[in-house]
Amino acid sequence: MMEYNRQITRTLHQEHLATLGFVERLDTFLARNRGDAAAPNGDDLKRLLGDLRATIGGEVTKHFDFEEGRLFPALVAGFGDNAMVMILTQEHEILRPLAKQLVTLAEIGNNQFEPAAWSEFHRQGSEYIERMMSHIQKEEMALLPALEDVLDDEQDASLLEEYAMNG
Template sequence: MEFQRQTSRRLHEEHGVTLELLERLERVFTGRSGIYPPPDGDSNWPDFARRLLGAIEYEVARHFEFEEHDLFPHLERAGDGDLAQLLTEEHRTIREAAQPLTLLMRKALAGGAQPEDWQTMKVLALEFSERLTSHAQKEESALLPVLDDVLDEQTDRELFGAYVAG
């Protein structure tokens, strides 16, 4: 789908990057490389873990905060408060799923993960992936088209500018 507003296009791009990372997460934890713990000297695991942690703690968190604080009030004023409320609730459950996963990943990166931690991490990672994938798809099909309708050009320009400025 081709989005008209800069804000919608930016969120669409971020969803694409996130979905690619989640596909990698699923390959890491379910493919042949999903045998854990990874062998000593495996540089792929720490690189992947750092990338995933960065995505969870910065990119996903920033994306959610922007939506909740800056976008959803526009939806509520336009009569789409139910959608904003649903997505906010999903943000909460995704954050809850991410917390124990990030703790275990940090423990593993520090070399302190026990064998049973790897299986727990796998379950948590796949749950996180399932929730965030579903959520991103929902935003693609429901939120972004609504934003194209709700945001006028000036508001879009202001929101986009503030978001990319950080």
């Protein structure tokens, strides 16, 4: 992974790493517990679902909203190039309802998944993992480096402040 020089890009990079960390855990869990097998239960499941709600619920929404509301426009203003912005926005639009659905299923499954809910969680979880990994990879390779080029010190500082205040 790259090193970033701006504060806002570093912040987003850290969040990408945290999301990837969770996505990898989810991936390992889903590999160990197949969708067509009996639904898992116990402390491992509870912990995973608790972290799922915390990570891909509010945090991801805040991150996506900020990228769309503040960073994508800065990029378009700087480069006039919005093909990448369009692709990333479309991916957000797919990931948002998927994340919401997973959080809802996680709430249903907190104590014990019914077999159908478990296989649905497994299916949607696998799709989320695949899409999120490729999305973050794109942002790390294209979005963050482009932002580094387009933002000056002042914009960087004010974006960081605004993002922190959204907390």
